[in-house]
Amino acid sequence: MRILIVGGGTGGTILANNLARRLASEIRDRKVRLTMLSASDKHMYQPGLLYVAFGQMTPDQLYRDQQSLLEPGIDFHVDPAEEFQLDHNKVVTKSGKTHEYDMLVIATGSRIVPEQIPGMAEGADTFYSEEGAVKMFKRLREIEEGTIAIAVGVPHKCPIAPVELVFSLHDYFTAKGIRDKVKIKYHYPIGRIHTIANVATWAKPEFDRMGIEYETLFNVKEVDAENKVVRSEEGTETKYDMLIAIPPHSGMDVVEKNNLGTGGWIPTDRHRLTMEGYDNVYVLGDTTNLPVSKTGSAAHFEAEVVAENIASIIKIGIPVRDYDGKVYCFIETGHDSATHAMFDYKNPPDLKPSSKPMHWFKMAYNQMYWSSVRGLL
Ligand SMILES: Cc1cc2nc3c(=O)[nH]c(=O)nc-3n(C[C@H](O)[C@H](O)[C@H](O)COP(=O)(O)OP(=O)(O)OC[C@H]3O[C@@H](n4cnc5c(N)ncnc54)[C@H](O)[C@@H]3O)c2cc1C
Known part of the structure; x- marks a missing residue:
């Protein structure tokens, strides 16, 4: 079974690590191959940009080497996807290499x-x-x-x-x-x-x-x-x-060029997270056309659902979980205070009063992010 993940940002990385742990024995026995393609050898903690804009962080504090965030069983390449041949289960990269897959996950994010x-x-x-x-x-x-x-x-x-x-x-x-x-x-x-x-x-x-x-x-x-x-x-x-x-x-150019979706947004089943028309192609993170906030937290929750479903399809032949639209946001409210909001497809957010502990929790999360993308939180 060949699983190909395109995109090594928040969603792709959480998914890859989660899958590598769930399928550790299958990867060891070479029954499963887990490959990740990305456009960069670096991983940026994007929420930190707001702190950079106010002089509270410097840009170097936002980066880690992508390889260092990945479980050993993941075959990682800095070689962006250029051509998606979804009817033939193939992706061709910038370097001209063709990757064949049984299951594909697209997590290429968005751009300004x-x-x-x-x-x-x-x-x-x-x-x-x-x-x-x-x-x-x-x-x-x-x-x-x-x-x-x-x-x-x-x-x-x-x-x-x-x-x-x-x-x-x-x-x-x-x-x-x-x-x-x-x-x-x-x-x-x-x-x-x-x-x-x-x-x-x-x-x-x-x-x-x-x-x-x-x-x-x-x-x-x-x-x-x-x-x-x-x-x-x-x-x-x-x-x-x-x-x-x-x-x-908008979504990335590569999405538009391959006619995967309009504006770079890929039509995605809101619960199964499969691409419309393709049961073996999953989409997560910013590049979906889902009616949820384009956030790292949505990408995180989606990645957990996709990982669990891919692993269960391999182990028992069927998916086991639906995505419920869950998003969690910290909201910095100044004066060293913050609040937070949790919502999903059915339940709107219920904002709590701001507090200083929530701000310090957000500060801690800025570091905990690196554990989170490793799939440990
Ligand atoms: C200023 C700012 C503040 C934010 N604050 C928050 C916040 O407080 N909370 C929150 O939850 N979210 C926040 N976000 C949003 C969050 O960072 C994104 O929603 C999240 O990173 C999306 O994850 P993703 O995996 O979809 O995309 P990304 O994390 O953007 O990853 C996309 C990946 O795809 C790769 N890629 C691109 N093209 C190709 C290609 N052709 N082939 C292979 N790989 C490719 C890229 O190199 C990258 O690794 C913030 C973002 C910004 C900019």
């Missing part, structure tokens, strides 16, 4: 596409990339007064990040003693301040308490970098001194 909005790439800062986060911190340090505008593109991964950004900005300028000279204006594409209704209800009084201005139904149309103005599809505009964007995202 600021270029989809005129002027955004040139005019806005962002913490959604390493380079962007470092640049954003340097720019923040220069600000002494003025308007910081926040613009949110859709879809984007980590839906909580725009709210965390607001809390972090408020804290940053308060600590610098210039909060009264800096206006923070938040713009959000739908008719409330967050896509998840309970998060919007919880965040609104917090924004009011911090003196955050907000405009809802603001879908970014263009950024006029020269005049420092961001305009909406709805016909409004905001003048800014610094614009911080959460750019829109």
Whole structure:
């Protein structure tokens, strides 16, 4: 049995390690071969980018060697997939190698596409990339007064990040003693301040308490970098001194090029996590088209379901578990406090009051992530 995993990020790594443990004896007896293809020999802890943007972490702290995170039974190659021949159970890589499989898992993640909005790439800062986060911190340090505008593109991964950004900005300028000279204006594409209704209800009084201005139904149309103005599809505009964007995202190019899904999002069965039309192809993480937040935690829970099902198919011939849409998010709320939210397809999040222990738990999790991707948590 040949299992091929394409993508060595959060979802792919948790899946591979989980499978390697469940199928240890089959791998040892050469009845199962577990191969991973990825685009990089490094693994980045992406949530750390927000800390880099505020000078609380440096980029090198976000990386580990991918090989060091993998169980010994996993055959790992830095050789990105280029061609998916799903009707022939084959994947061809950049180096020209063909990998045949019995079961395939696609976990190639997503990417930012600021270029989809005129002027955004040139005019806005962002913490959604390493380079962007470092640049954003340097720019923040220069600000002494003025308007910081926040613009949110859709879809984007980590839906909580725009709210965390607001809390972090408020804290940053308060600590610098210039909060009264800096206006923070938040713009959000739908008719409330967050896509998840309970998060919007919880965040609104917090924004009011911090003196955050907000405009809802603001879908970014263009950024006029020269005049420092961001305009909406709805016909409004905001003048800014610094614009911080959460750019829109798409799936990876390779998904689109191989016609696996529109916009890079692969049609995925919401419970079985198989690709529509292919029972031996699983999809997990950001690249699914599932109606769940594009988060590491969703990728984690999905990976556990896929690992259990692949192992049980090999051992007893049938899958044993359904994915229930589970997502868990920490929410940093400033002043060394945080809250958290758990939700799934059926149950909306129920936000608890912020607390300092939850913030310190998140700080600990920033390190525990490396145990988590090894499949130990
Ligand atoms: C600023 C920021 C803050 C975030 N905060 C949180 C948070 O607080 N909580 C949370 O749960 N999530 C958070 N996330 C989101 C989280 O990091 C992602 O949702 C998660 O990493 C998705 O996992 P994935 O496996 O789908 O994709 P990734 O982890 O992005 O992995 C994709 C992998 O695919 C590989 N790849 C790409 N193309 C190919 C190819 N052609 N062939 C082979 N391999 C390929 C890449 O090299 C990479 O290894 C945050 C993200 C950002 C940017």
